[in-house]
Amino acid sequence: MEGIKRFEELIVWRESREFSKEIHSIFKHKNKLEERALSNQIIRSSSSIMDNIAEGFERGGNKEFLQYLWISKASAGESRSQLYRALDFEMIQESEFLKLKSKAELLSVGIYRLIVQIKKSEFKGQKFS
Template identity: 30%
Template sequence: MAKIEKFEDLQCWQKARELTRLVYSLEGPITTNWSIKDQFQRASLSIMNNIAEGFNRFSNREKIRFLEIAQSSANEVKSMIYVLKDLNYLIDDQITELFMLVEETKAKILGLIRYLKNKG
């Protein structure tokens, strides 16, 4: 395993960045509902920012706390995907890709949380 020296090296942050990039690039009916679009973007941005913010914390306990917040934001993104689906704001391919990316991101975050908890 390569040594992690900066938050950009974290796979969970890389996945969160990819998810955020996708969320910000969405077009179509979502662009007409500013409040939903804004909340969706802020929730995705919160994932990667909390991972980054927690990276330089001194204790694993603090790092885990920020990762748990990132995990919660990922769940918010997932919930919002359902809203967007129900409102027909996105096409099926977009929904599938978003669900896949949010689940991959959550899995990477959870993996890091487990690693830090076992590391003690």
């Protein structure tokens, strides 16, 4: 963490960006009234993953960064839950669901590993350097 100067260098941020783009490309075309609300919700929650990683990183301190990483991990769980609803409502195929659910789970694991790494580190954050 100490050598990372920008949030764009974080693997979990780059992976969450790809996940968000994939979610958006699948759900942006859902036009039925009953599909629009869930589509907007899953697009927002998947975007929140990367946004919270970036915001927490930019705060410059590990305590705040950890708080935002937990929020980001929660957004990955929220997106995963919404994927189940999209499958149940036949908005996506099972193959799409399985691929996206797996990506959301991997994001959660990656974020958690980053949390553990930061907790073990003696580095307090960029604003304390």
